[in-house]
Amino acid sequence: MPDERFFEPEIETMPRAGIAALQEERILELVPHVYERSALVRKKWEEARVKPSDVNSLADFTERVPFITKDDIRQFRDRAQDPFGGLLCTDYADTTTVFSTSGTTGDATLYAHAWNRWHPFWAATARDLWEIGVRPGDYVLGSGFKMRGPLYHADHMVGAIPVLVNTGIGGWATALDAIRRYRPVYAQLTGLALAELDRLSRTTDMRELFSSFKGAAFAGEPLGARAREQLESWGVEVYLWTSTGDVTGAWECGQHDGCHAWEDCVLLESVDPAATTPATSAAVADGELGELVATSLDNPVTPMVRFRSDDIIRMTKQPCACGRTHARFWPVGRKGDETIVAGRSFVPMDIWRALEGVPETSTALFQLVRPAREIDELRVRVGYDPDTTTSVPDLRDRVSEAITAAVGVPPVLELLPEPELLARGRGGKLPRVVKA
Amino acid sequence: MTAASTAAAAATLPRPGPWGIGRYEVAGQLVYFEVSWGDWQRDVAWARAMLADHGVGPGVGPGSGLVIVSGMPESPWFDPFETAARELGAPYSIGEIYAFEAFRTGMYARRLPITLIFGIDRTVAEGLGDELAAVVARVPTIVARPDAAGLLAAAGARPFIVARVGPALAVECPHRSGAHLNDAEWTLAERGGELFLSTAGPRAHQVREAPLGLRGTLTEGPCGCGRSGQRVTIPEGK
Numbered sequence: 001m002p003d004e005r006f007f008e009p010e011i012e013t014m015p016r017a018g019i020a021a022l023q024e025e026r027i028l029e030l031v032p033h034v035y036e037r038s039a040l041v042r043k044k045w046e047e048a049r050v051k052p053s054d055v056n057s058l059a060d061f062t063e064r065v066p067f068i069t070k071d072d073i074r075q076f077r078d079r080a081q082d083p084f085g086g087l088l089c090t091d092y093a094d095t096t097t098v099f100s101t102s103g104t105t106g107d108a109t110l111y112a113h114a115w116n117r118w119h120p121f122w123a124a125t126a127r128d129l130w131e132i133g134v135r136p137g138d139y140v141l142g143s144g145f146k147m148r149g150p151l152y153h154a155d156h157m158v159g160a161i162p163v164l165v166n167t168g169i170g171g172w173a174t175a176l177d178a179i180r181r182y183r184p185v186y187a188q189l190t191g192l193a194l195a196e197l198d199r200l201s202r203t204t205d206m207r208e209l210f211s212s213f214k215g216a217a218f219a220g221e222p223l224g225a226r227a228r229e230q231l232e233s234w235g236v237e238v239y240l241w242t243s244t245g246d247v248t249g250a251w252e253c254g255q256h257d258g259c260h261a262w263e264d265c266v267l268l269e270s271v272d273p274a275a276t277t278p279a280t281s282a283a284v285a286d287g288e289l290g291e292l293v294a295t296s297l298d299n300p301v302t303p304m305v306r307f308r309s310d311d312i313i314r315m316t317k318q319p320c321a322c323g324r325t326h327a328r329f330w331p332v333g334r335k336g337d338e339t340i341v342a343g344r345s346f347v348p349m350d351i352w353r354a355l356e357g358v359p360e361t362s363t364a365l366f367q368l369v370r371p372a373r374e375i376d377e378l379r380v381r382v383g384y385d386p387d388t389t390t391s392v393p394d395l396r397d398r399v400s401e402a403i404t405a406a407v408g409v410p411p412v413l414e415l416l417p418e419p420e421l422l423a424r425g426r427g428g429k430l431p432r433v434v435k436a
Numbered sequence: 437m438t439a440a441s442t443a444a445a446a447a448t449l450p451r452p453g454p455w456g457i458g459r460y461e462v463a464g465q466l467v468y469f470e471v472s473w474g475d476w477q478r479d480v481a482w483a484r485a486m487l488a489d490h491g492v493g494p495g496v497g498p499g500s501g502l503v504i505v506s507g508m509p510e511s512p513w514f515d516p517f518e519t520a521a522r523e524l525g526a527p528y529s530i531g532e533i534y535a536f537e538a539f540r541t542g543m544y545a546r547r548l549p550i551t552l553i554f555g556i557d558r559t560v561a562e563g564l565g566d567e568l569a570a571v572v573a574r575v576p577t578i579v580a581r582p583d584a585a586g587l588l589a590a591a592g593a594r595p596f597i598v599a600r601v602g603p604a605l606a607v608e609c610p611h612r613s614g615a616h617l618n619d620a621e622w623t624l625a626e627r628g629g630e631l632f633l634s635t636a637g638p639r640a641h642q643v644r645e646a647p648l649g650l651r652g653t654l655t656e657g658p659c660g661c662g663r664s665g666q667r668v669t670i671p672e673g674k
Binding site for chain 2: 001002007008011083091092093095096097098099100103107108110112115116117118120123124126127136137139142143144145146147149150151152156157158159160161162163164165166167168169171174177178181182248262264265297298423424425
């Protein structure tokens with residue numbers, strides 16, 4: 001039963017030994033389940049000569065069970081003509097919903113659930129909304145996308161009332177009316193929404209507007225320093241959240257010291273990004289850079305099993321000052337985002353920071369056009385605010401200067417009005433690294 | 437399990453407010469409407485009956501694959517159909533209504549045994565581009581918004597119609613005599629081709645002869661499906 005502080009106090013503050021015991025119990029149930037039902041798991045395990053009988057503990061699982069990558073899923077899907085890439089453990093007819101990943105890094109991956117009443121992907125999110133302070137009877141802005149299912153189920157779980165209005169591209173001008181009318185305590189924001197709010201802030205008292213808010217969640221991509229400062233200047237406490245290998249979400253708590261992974265729902269590992277097999281991999285030390293590897297503990301329909309997410313994180317299992325004991329992690333970037341141009345290495349965040357410093361591009365809407373990881377020419381597509389840009393040639397010079405200073409290489413720029421670049425977004429996100 | 441434990445915790449909490457708040461627009465004016473939990477339950481029951489009439493063979497049921505094309509802000513209209521699909525045992529996917537999300541509707545139709553697409557609009561139909569014809573060829577039943585009907589027909593489909601009518605949803609049955617309104621909840625009037633809505637049921641949102649800013653024609657009397665309520669025909673483009 002929820003208390004003043006936690007939605008599920010016993011689970012959220014469970015001692016580490018209890019979490020490990022719970023995970024081991026679930027893993028030992030999962031192992032025969034997936035081996036018998038998931039065609040991809042069986043193929044990978046047979047290739048690695050691993051049988052369910054080899055896995056008798058959590059340690060066996062992390063030492064012996066092979067990884068599964070997004071490419072494994074795609075290849076299996078294409079070769080076997082299996083839409084689920086060998087992950088589906090039931091008949092399609094026995095699923096309730098089939099949703100998909102955003103598809104920003106390629107063809108979207110399908111995942112299915114069987115459920116009743118509340119969609120399982122958002123179940124643990126009720127804990128996170130409770131942490132933000134959402135309580136029964138509160139209005140919340142029911143924003144976001146439905147590609148991962150009805151996010152407002154989490155609102156309903158905590159007794160809140162979603163105000164379902166358009167907060168997509170071009171929708172925020174009228175969303176402000178809903179905020180004034182219902183005084184919601186929480187909303188979900190994306191980078192694309194922030195670009196729009198930035199423009200609206202020129203004619204709107206944002207501090208007054210957001211005065212009813214206990215917090216806002218932000219997801220989909222990194223939050224730039226300028227954007228965070230801007231939200232804070234409006235009185236909005238921002239809670240970052242991210243995906244844990246497409247298994248569930250991980251949200252910051254009020255300490256804002258890492259995203260909490262709910263370890264009763266996901267087995268989270270951080271491994272050497274260069275490792276290809278369990279034998280050569282070693283879990284990286286607490287706080288060190290590693291790749292997020294996720295195993296579903298609460299989805300028997302399409303469970304991910306040691307799924308390599310390509311997300312680079314720092315993770316700790318030290319208890320949080322908030323009192324929760326589940327692992328926390330800090331997203332650092334995507335594996336493979338590091339780019340080398342003319343012998344110089346950089347990551348997209350370097351360009352992000354450079355653009356934040358130029359007023360007309362301060363929303364940092366950009367795409368690095370990169371056909372390969374090593375490139376001869378730094379091509380960047382940058383969105384600018386047409387309302388405040390008086391001279392595109394002058395802007396081009398200043399943007400070029402800022403990026404050159406950040407990366408050490410002069411860019412080839414394609415400048416587009418922000419709305420044109422926003423139209424290339426998908427699932428609330430603008431792909432930051434594109435091939436063309 | 438996490439889903440079970442969080443649901444148990446949620447069950448202990450009061451739900452002092454309505455299911456949610458929706459919004460529609462009439463001649464540039466925003467109209468908010470409350471959907472109570474009771475409204476939502478009755479909407480689900482009606483959606484269940486309407487969905488069971490559609491699809492192939494005996495209608496939507498266990499194993500029928502659905503793509504429901506709707507956006508988050510349309511949930512007051514479309515969530516009852518999602519819930520109904522779940523209750524009928526029909527797996528469903530969501531295709532969002534944005535141009536940049538059109539690929540998702542196409543992807544589901546391409547990869548899954550989809551028997552019904554419900555709610556496709558012109559934005560998604562256009563966004564599918566050359567893939568639209570393949571989607572139409574693969575999916576036996578399409579229930580489309582009025583603005584997509586022409587495009588779909590040109591691609592070889594014979595779509596049924598689903599239309600947002602103010603806070604209500606109208607859905608055409610297989611007898612194609614206009615889109616049914618849930619007449620236990622809503623009543624339409626037509627004057628000079630303009631539609632006006634009144635609440636008929638015990639809904640949280642009570643209106644009397646409210647203008648909708650929509651043109652349409654009404655059909656009264658029995659339908660071949662056995663329902664006797666009003667049907668509305670919305671011209672394409674609305």
